[in-house]
Amino acid sequence: METKKFDIVIIGGGNAALCAAISAKEQDSSLSVALLESSPRKWRGGNSQHTRNLRSMHDAPTDVLTSSYSEDEFFDDVFKVTKGQTNEKYARFVISKTPQIVEWAKKNGVRFQPSMRGTLHLGRTNAFFLGGGKSLVNAYYFTAQKLGVEIFYECEAVEIIPKENQVQEVIALDKARNENFRFQAKSFVIASGGFESNLKMLEEAWGECARNFIIRGTKFNQGKMLQALKDIDAKIIGDPTQGHMVAIDARTPKYDGGIASRVDCVSLGIVVNSAGERFYDEGEDFWPKRYAIWGRLVAQQEGQIAYSITDAKVQSAYMPSLFPPIVANSIAELADKINSDKNLQMSIDEAQLTKTINEYNSKVVEGKFDHTIQDECHTQGLEVEKTHWALKIDTPPFYCYPLRPGVTFTYMGVKVNMDAQVHRADDSLFENLFAAGEIMAGNILTQGYVAGFGMSIGSVFGRLSGANAAKVALKS
Numbered sequence: 206m207e208t209k210k211f212d213i214v215i216i217g218g219g220n221a222a223l224c225a226a227i228s229a230k231e232q233d234s235s236l237s238v239a240l241l242e243s244s245p246r247k248w249r250g251g252n253s254q255h256t257r258n259l260r261s262m263h264d265a266p267t268d269v270l271t272s273s274y275s276e277d278e279f280f281d282d283v284f285k286v287t288k289g290q291t292n293e294k295y296a297r298f299v300i301s302k303t304p305q306i307v308e309w310a311k312k313n314g315v316r317f318q319p320s321m322r323g324t325l326h327l328g329r330t331n332a333f334f335l336g337g338g339k340s341l342v343n344a345y346y347f348t349a350q351k352l353g354v355e356i357f358y359e360c361e362a363v364e365i366i367p368k369e370n371q372v373q374e375v376i377a378l379d380k381a382r383n384e385n386f387r388f389q390a391k392s393f394v395i396a397s398g399g400f401e402s403n404l405k406m407l408e409e410a411w412g413e414c415a416r417n418f419i420i421r422g423t424k425f426n427q428g429k430m431l432q433a434l435k436d437i438d439a440k441i442i443g444d445p446t447q448g449h450m451v452a453i454d455a456r457t458p459k460y461d462g463g464i465a466s467r468v469d470c471v472s473l474g475i476v477v478n479s480a481g482e483r484f485y486d487e488g489e490d491f492w493p494k495r496y497a498i499w500g501r502l503v504a505q506q507e508g509q510i511a512y513s514i515t516d517a518k519v520q521s522a523y524m525p526s527l528f529p530p531i532v533a534n535s536i537a538e539l540a541d542k543i544n545s546d547k548n549l550q551m552s553i554d555e556a557q558l559t560k561t562i563n564e565y566n567s568k569v570v571e572g573k574f575d576h577t578i579q580d581e582c583h584t585q586g587l588e589v590e591k592t593h594w595a596l597k598i599d600t601p602p603f604y605c606y607p608l609r610p611g612v613t614f615t616y617m618g619v620k621v622n623m624d625a626q627v628h629r630a631d632d633s634l635f636e637n638l639f640a641a642g643e644i645m646a647g648n649i650l651t652q653g654y655v656a657g658f659g660m661s662i663g664s665v666f667g668r669l670s671g672a673n674a675a676k677v678a679l680k681s
């Protein structure tokens with residue numbers, strides 16, 4: 206087996222890996238840095254290529270963010286979605302570094318745009334990448350290559366070889382040549398994403414229902430490094446069923462549907478399962494704070510399918526999905542269209558759907574509808590109430606988006622310290638092994654999600670891991 210030697214080897218080719226590679230070179234440009242990306246060049250960038258923004262605190266308006274968003278408010282948002290199950294020290298560390306990330310990203314070629322309007326209301330809190338995540342990763346690849354980082358595409362790391370409290374080498378498969386290589390280095394960074402693309406691992410965690418999940422991002426996050434970390438007795442943290450899972454259009458392809466397949470009209474109407482019954486408060490909170498729970502909610506329904514139903518009144522209030530809605534002039538016709546489309550392989554109980562909507566309409570307490578605030582429109586007297594934005598579904602045409610769970614990324618990963626160093630199972634540290642991005646996001650995210658925090662965590666820990674890997678390499 207051929208051996209390749211570098212000062213630093215970085216495993217992964219998304220945002221966290223690229224931040225690590227650039228930061229390592231910033232420490233000392235003479236360091237030799239290799240970046241192993243499992244995908245071919247055209248699919249490079251992992252889930253990061255599908256992103257749109259990162260969440261950033263700021264004390265005053267900036268060129269890309271409105272108003273202000275304090276560290277405490279940001280932390281409160283994280284605290285709420287994780288139901289307090291977060292590591293405050295780590296979370297605040299990431300939050301406090303986010304303003305630097307925006308400036309650093311700009312320095313390294315990333316462009317930002319004024320924030321977008323729409324159901325996510327993110328103009329104050331999230332900085333949007335001009336051209337989306339694909340442009341961000343392209344800019345970082347360009348910078349990394351300019352700095353001399355050597356990129357290996359279609360190169361999948363499969364095994365980590367430790368020696369006492371160090372990592373000695375990583376074995377990687379060159380998929381184009383079907384040949385294994387040894388990558389030896391003074392320090393290593395693992396930034397290989399979650400394990401969400403590995404359907405077998407998802408099924409082990411979730412059971413058979415995982416077969417109906419759709420993966421929103423890359424197919425290359427196969428969890429090989431998570432397994433390799435387990436094999437060398439690294440400390441694994443997090444519940445394998447926890448992660449970011451949203452409701453997406455059921456017609457989305459199995460992988461890489463990306464952002465365009467998300468269904469954003471849930472809070473404007475009602476959601477029913479195939480039995481025609483509602484099962485959760487669609488108006489519990491603002492959509493950006495709730496969209497990440499809907500994938501799990503749909504996963505818990507029979508057949509992992511649900512239907513978001515709205516009427517003509519709210520059509521201009523949300524960003525439509527890539528797929529056209531099913532449209533009909535009556536609820537019965539809507540159910541009939543769902544049931545008769547053989548390509549969709551979906552069904553809904555028509556009689557119960559009509560009953561559910563009639564009952565819902567009769568319990569709506571009308572008020573002033575305002576989707577930009579938690580308005581007074583609610584229901585009273587239902588088993589499952591809708592607490593805001595409750596309007597009667599009574600104005601044809603009626604619209605339906607079929608929903609399935611769309612897995613964004615998983616939270617089970619590896620424990621790191623505040624220097625991004627990987628812990629062993631006995632809590633001692635691997636001296637020259639660092640981790641960044643999704644593979645360690647479970648140190649902060651245990652459940653729930655606030656939009657844009659994945660890229661914040663990956664960028665902050667990416668930079669940190671690259672800088673610290675460089676320090677270790679320079680010392681040895």
Ligand SMILES: Cc1cc2nc3c(=O)[nH]c(=O)nc-3n(C[C@H](O)[C@H](O)[C@H](O)COP(=O)(O)OP(=O)(O)OC[C@H]3O[C@@H](n4cnc5c(N)ncnc54)[C@H](O)[C@@H]3O)c2cc1C
Nearest residue numbers: 218219221243251252253257362398422642643657659660
């Ligand atoms: C549709 C979608 C939209 C999203 N939108 C946002 C958003 O707007 N804001 C936000 O903050 N977050 C968003 N996220 C989440 C975000 O993508 C992640 O938090 C972030 O990209 C994680 O970065 P990462 O570098 O850890 O992983 P990734 O970007 O997924 O990169 C992992 C990389 O590792 C490579 N890899 C995997 N295994 C191996 C191996 N064994 N050897 C070599 N390489 C390997 C993969 O090919 C990939 O390049 C979104 C995710 C999806 C799917």
